[in-house]
Amino acid sequence: MLNRVVLIGRLTRDPELRYTASGVAVAQFTLAVNRRFTNQQGEREADFINIVTWRNLAENCANYLKKGSLVGLEGRLQTGKYENQEGRTVYTTDVVADDVRFLESRNRSESPSDFRSGSFGGGNNYGSGTGYNQGKPMDDPFADDGKPIDISDDDLPF
Structure with missing residues (x-):
């Protein structure tokens, strides 16, 4: 069986961070x-998809994302149901994200190289915020320094 979802979109609201009774962080956003x-x-229409993140990923999303942030994410589709106050059954569909990639800087006027690692996935070294770039701004190898690029036609792949 396969249950994988890959999405790119913008947050419609700031992530809402909460903690379970046992102290596990959970963040939700649309x-x-x-x-x-x-x-x-x-006109182009959009789908509004509920996203849930857990643990370090939840805290990172709550700390670094806000309404309008562009993200790419990967996760799984999860359905559920509950009874509301009127006694009616409400069905839910969420994407439980295990990898969220920040696709732009926190402040759009900053260059992407000014922003620390935007990948806070689940099962990789990025999730804890240590071991990857260690919080230092990354040098942008494609930054325009105003100088012409000296490359011969023989070095081009096309």
Whole structure:
């Protein structure tokens, strides 16, 4: 069986961070994901998808993401149900993200190289915030320093 979801979109609200009774962090937010096509009026529609993150990933999302942040994420689809106050059954569908990639700097006026590692995935070395770039700004190898690039036609792959 396979249950994997990959999404790129923008947060519609700031992440909401809470802790379970046993002290485990959980963050929830909604991601707006554009559809590939336009409607009859020529407007692009979006789907609004509920996202849940846990533990270090939840804390990192709450600390570094805000409404409007562009992220890419990977996770699994999870459904559930509960009874509301009126006694009606409410069905839920969430994406439980185990990897969230920050696709732009926190302040859009900063260059991406000014922002620390934006990957806070579940089962990799990035999740704890240590061992990867150790909080130092990354040098952008593609930054425009105003000088022409000297490259011969023989070095181009096309």
